Amino acid sequence: MKIDLRQIMIPLDQYPSITEEGSLDKAINIMTEEFKKRDKSWHNYEALLTTDSSGEVTGILTLRSALKATRDFKYPSLRRRLINLLFNNPFPTNNLQIKTLIQPLKSRLVNISDEFDDVISLVLKHNFNIVLVSSNKRIVGVIRTLDLFWYIDDVI
Amino acid sequence: MVPIYQLNNSMIPIHYFLTINEHDTIREALKLMRESFHKGSAWQGPQMLIVLNNLEQPVGLLTLKSLLRATKLKQLVGDTSFKSEYVSWYYIKKSLELGIVVREVMRPVKAYSINYRDFNIHTATLIFTRNGINFIPIIDDEKIIGIVDKSSVFYELQSSSNSLPDRVAIFKTLAILKYLKNLKTNMSILFLGLLVRYKKGI
Numbered sequence: 135m136k137i138d139l140r141q142i143m144i145p146l147d148q149y150p151s152i153t154e155e156g157s158l159d160k161a162i163n164i165m166t167e168e169f170k171k172r173d174k175s176w177h178n179y180e181a182l183l184t185t186d187s188s189g190e191v192t193g194i195l196t197l198r199s200a201l202k203a204t205r206d207f208k209y210p211s212l213r214r215r216l217i218n219l220l221f222n223n224p225f226p227t228n229n230l231q232i233k234t235l236i237q238p239l240k241s242r243l244v245n246i247s248d249e250f251d252d253v254i255s256l257v258l259k260h261n262f263n264i265v266l267v268s269s270n271k272r273i274v275g276v277i278r279t280l281d282l283f284w285y286i287d288d289v290i
Numbered sequence: 291m292v293p294i295y296q297l298n299n300s301m302i303p304i305h306y307f308l309t310i311n312e313h314d315t316i317r318e319a320l321k322l323m324r325e326s327f328h329k330g331s332a333w334q335g336p337q338m339l340i341v342l343n344n345l346e347q348p349v350g351l352l353t354l355k356s357l358l359r360a361t362k363l364k365q366l367v368g369d370t371s372f373k374s375e376y377v378s379w380y381y382i383k384k385s386l387e388l389g390i391v392v393r394e395v396m397r398p399v400k401a402y403s404i405n406y407r408d409f410n411i412h413t414a415t416l417i418f419t420r421n422g423i424n425f426i427p428i429i430d431d432e433k434i435i436g437i438v439d440k441s442s443v444f445y446e447l448q449s450s451s452n453s454l455p456d457r458v459a460i461f462k463t464l465a466i467l468k469y470l471k472n473l474k475t476n477m478s479i480l481f482l483g484l485l486v487r488y489k490k491g492i
Binding site for chain 2: 162165166180197198201202205208209212216219251254255257258261263279280282283286287289290
């Protein structure tokens with residue numbers, strides 16, 4: 135039985151997004167608020183979609199990218215520490231724009247008519263937690279590893 | 291020195307997770323994973339199982355991705371190019387007929403782990419970002435005592451703006467600056483001495 139990706143995906147309007155011109159601080163606040171709201175269990179939304187001024191999806195800010203950026207800020211290299219000390223902290227996170235951290239869409243795209251197995255292959259090949267579903271060259275939804283789990287029974 | 295306050299906040303104790311034997315089948319694991327999701331409150335339970343050997347010792351982690359990997363084994367059997375490698379094909383076909391067992395797809399504990407005494411949030415962050423994993427087992431005396439997950443480490447990192455590591459970092463920077471200043475002074479004295487000797491023609 136063919137599994138329709140429409141059944142699995144979360145529609146685009148139900149997934150949190152942020153403008154790519156926004157700051158990393160704002161994105162982190164949205165992510166940590168989600169974390170607190172969900173009883174400190176971050177199962178559902180481990181990433182934010184980023185949009186341009188016209189509302190088109192341009193990329194994805196994953197928890198991993200945010201973690202890396204936060205680590206670089208909290209545990210800066212010696213060079214950055216010296217610059218911060220000498221020039222009164224020129225690298226604050228609120229100046230860091232999201233668009234410098236987002237992951238490109240291309241490698242994460244599956245077509246809505248693709249097979250369920252193709253999605254699993256993509257997830258395993260690149261070790262993704264989230265892939266995006268496109269239809270007629272537009273992003274229409276998001277599939278997380280958790281969403282795939284419910285259908286594994288049918289393919290094992 | 292172990293920064294206990296960090297570890298206690300981000301580590302989930304081992305007893306919170308459901309366990310499965312390494313020789314159990316994937317179908318049994320799927321059933322148990324569904325139970326795990328509802329542990330505590332609905333849909334908020336852990337997305338991971340602890341794999342035990344016959345001696346009841348933890349030997350691996352079974353994550354959602356491990357379960358996805360099991361579906362790929364089935365695809366391999368139907369793959370014509372794989373059929374030419376008869377021995378591997380025969381082995382996988384046989385294990386599919388008997389049911390794929392957990393130990394074939396689990397992530398061994400030894401693959402990525404942190405010793406309790408060496409734990410710090412910086413190391414954990416490095417492992418998460420470099421290896422693309424979501425859970426790290428914390429080991430003490432060769433036994434798993436808990437699991438840290440990526441999201442709790444991120445939250446911990448966020449809420450530790452005035453934490454010890456930052457202050458330590460500042461002190462380290464100040465110590466380096468002091469060292470550089472001393473070095474500069476010593477070099478100045480040395481060059482001054484050489485200059486005086488040169489002028490005197492010694």
